[in-house]
Amino acid sequence: MEFQAVILISVATLGFISLCSSIINLVKWVYIMFLRPPKNLKRSYGSWAVITGSTDGIGKAIAMELASEGLNLVLVGRDSLKLESTSSEIRYRIGDRVSIRTIVIDFAKVGGEEIEKRIGEEIEGLDVGVLINNAGLAYPFARFFHEVDLNLMESVVGVNIVGATWVTKAVLAGMLKKKKGAIVNIGSGSSGAAVSSYPLYTIYAATKA
CATH class of the missing domain: 1.20.5 (Single alpha-helices involved in coiled-coils or other helix-helix interfaces)
Known part of the structure; x- marks a missing residue:
């Protein structure tokens, strides 16, 4: 008992x-x-934020939000007209409280070392504290793995993996030097977080995991 x-x-x-x-x-x-209470990103990490894929959707929304918090922006994209339009829209909404720089580069068409070199040159001397790796490339329409041609496959990998990796490498050195910084990699629900299987976008899902 x-x-x-x-x-x-x-x-x-x-x-x-x-x-x-x-x-x-x-x-x-x-x-x-x-x-x-919200964290003061500028005080906690640095006065500049680098955002890839910043001219549409999630990237543009993040750029707007960070600007509203007082962070200066380095907008990275492949379309110079869209970059200028986004910059103008942010200035119209936020005013002259923040500085904005733009970098025109297509991750699908340049190699990793060139990406690192270009980004590194543009941010030299800036107090970059936040990096948003948002740029992403998917298929123009759904298809199985064996139906994806080599050029598209290389472009998806180039933008989603190579681009994010080498941009991070370019920015990380400064963060390590000052011992602070924040890096956010935007993924996708197709990678398994929301959808257990995504056979028609296999390569995209793998590169956005």
Whole structure:
């Protein structure tokens, strides 16, 4: 009887500890998601942010948000007209509170070392504290792996992996030197986070994992 009581108390104790742990994790999540005051990115990391794929969608929205927080921007894209349009739109909304630079480069058409060289030259002397690797290239339409031609395959890999890798290499040195910085790599739900299998976009899903 005493042995059964010990087992019962032990199981109840473990259950109570597990419940407390779950409650603590829930409270932490609620605090982080809804109650924690926003971090001052400029003070915490640096006064400049580099954003690839910055002229449309997620990248453009992030650029707007970072500018509203007072960060100066280095906008990276392959279309000079879109870069100029995005820069003008940010200046119209934010005013002259931030500085904006643009870099025209197509990750699908240049090698990794050239990417690092170009980005490194453009950000030299800037206090870059935030890097958003957002640039991405997908198929123009769905197709199976064996149907993807070599040029498209190389372009997808070049933009989604090579570009992100070498831009990071160009920016990381400065962050390591000052011992602070934030790097965000934008992925995709197709990589398995939201969709368990994405057979018609295999290469894209793999490069955005």
